[in-house]
Amino acid sequence: MKADKISELTTNRMSVYLRCLNELAAEGAKTVSSDKLAKRFHLNSAQIRKDLAYFGEFGVRGVGYYVNELRNHLTKILGLNNKHCVAIIGAGRLGTALTDYYGFSQTNFTVAALFDADKSKIGQKVGEVEIFDIKDFADVAKKDKIDVAVIAVPAQFAQNVLEQVAEAGIKAVMNFAPTPLKTKSDVKLKTIDLTTSLESLSYFLAQPIVTNGKDVKPNSAKRRIKK
Amino acid sequence: MKADKISELTTNRMSVYLRCLNELAAEGAKTVSSDKLAKRFHLNSAQIRKDLAYFGEFGVRGVGYYVNELRNHLTKILGLNNKHCVAIIGAGRLGTALTDYYGFSQTNFTVAALFDADKSKIGQKVGEVEIFDIKDFADVAKKDKIDVAVIAVPAQFAQNVLEQVAEAGIKAVMNFAPTPLKTKSDVKLKTIDLTTSLESLSYFLAQPIVTNGKDVKPNSAKRRIKK
C-alpha cells in the first residue's frame, strides 16, 4: 500500500500498538493477530491491518504478526531506534513534572535541558536536568543535540518561544500552552490543551447521557429530540 | 439544527471559541463574525457556524455574533456556569502539577482533593489541597461534591482506580495513564496519552517532510500546491 501521507490518527495508534507489542514480548508471546490486538483496545481489527499496511506487509496470513518482528518495524517507523533529546521550556510546575515524566519513561526520549526566563531559576537543577536561560536556547540546543521541544510556558509567551525554538532548527514541538500558535510548515507542532480537555469533559457532564438514542435517566421521556 | 449527538471534536472547539470570546469581551469587542473567529485559529468559518448551529441560532445575519451573548450561551452549553469539583488521584509529580495547573485556572474548576495509596503522603497538603487515602475516595467525594476525577497514577493501577471512581458515582474522568481503560457507558472517559503524543511527534521527525507527495529537501521548487 504505502501511502504518502499518514494521518496523525494513524501515528498515534502506531504508538499504542508498539506499547502493546512491548508488553506482549515481555509476556513471551511469539505471534499476535490483528483481532487479538484490536480487542486489547476496543478497536476494529481492520483498522489495525490498514494502519500497518500503510508501511508495509508485516503479517503472515493464517498466522498473524510475529511480535518481535513487528515491534522492530514499528520502532523504526516511529523513529524510536534513535535517541531523542528533549528540551522543556518553562520550569514551572508542569515543566518540572514533565521532566520527570519523560525522564522515567522507558522510551527513547531524554530530557536534556530545561529553560526559563526567570533568573532565579537559572542554574538550578530538576533531578539531573539543569535549567538554562531561554536566551541561550540555540547554543544549548546545538550542544546537546536537542531535537524536540516542549512548550510549558504561560499562553502569552508561547508564540515567542515557538519562534525562538523554530529559529534554532527544532522540527518537532509539543505545546501545552492553551493558545493557537502559528508555525512554519516544516515544524511539526502538536498542542495538548488541558483546559479544553477538561471543559469538553464538562460538556458531557452537563448533558443527559444517551446510549442508544434513548435517555438513560429513569423517568424522563424525551430529552434530545431527534433532528 | 440541534443534532442529537455532538462529537468531541466539536466540543473541544467550543471550549476554544469560549476562550476566545472571553478575550474579545475583555478587549471590549461587541460583536464578532465567524470569519474573524476563524482567522484567530486558522480554521474555516463554515466550521464555526456549523459547530454553533448544533446548539441554536446565536448569530445575526449581516452582523455576526454578539460577544457577550454568545459567551453566555457557550458557558451554559459547556456546563461552566456551575462550579465543578475535581479530584486528582495520584499525588506524584504529574498529579501535584495538575493540582496547581487547574487550581490557577480561571475556569470553574476547583481541585478539591488529592488521593494516593502511599501512606507517607496521606494527610499532607499540596497548596491548599489535602492528600487523602484512596480507600476513602467514595466518602470524600461525596462530602466534597466531587464530580470530575483525574487519574494520574501509574498505568498498572489505572483500571482499578477507574473502577473505584465509577463506583463512587463519578461520571467524568480524565486519564493520564498510558493504557486503554474499560468503562461503563455512562462514564465519560477522556485519555490524554503523553507518551503517544511524543512518539507520534517522533514519527514526523523520522520522516522526510512531504508536502505534495514529493520530498521537500533543499532545492525543491514548489511547496504545497493547491488541491
Added chain:
DNA sequence: ATTCGATTGAGAACTTTTTCACTTACAGCA
C-alpha cells in the same frame, strides 16, 4: 423606501476515516 454590503444558516459536495466483506495465502494435519 430602496439599495448595498456583510454575514449567518443550511443543504450539497467533498474529504477523510472507519468498517465491511471478500480474496488470497500460509500452517498444520490427514
Added chain:
DNA sequence: TGCTGTAAGTGAAAAAGTTCTCAATCGAAT
C-alpha cells in the same frame, strides 16, 4: 499432496467530518 481453518491484505461501502456555495436577512447609507 491435498484439505481445512485461520488471518492478512484490500477494494468498496459507510460513516464522520469539513468546506463550498448560496439564499435569506439584517444594518446602514442613500
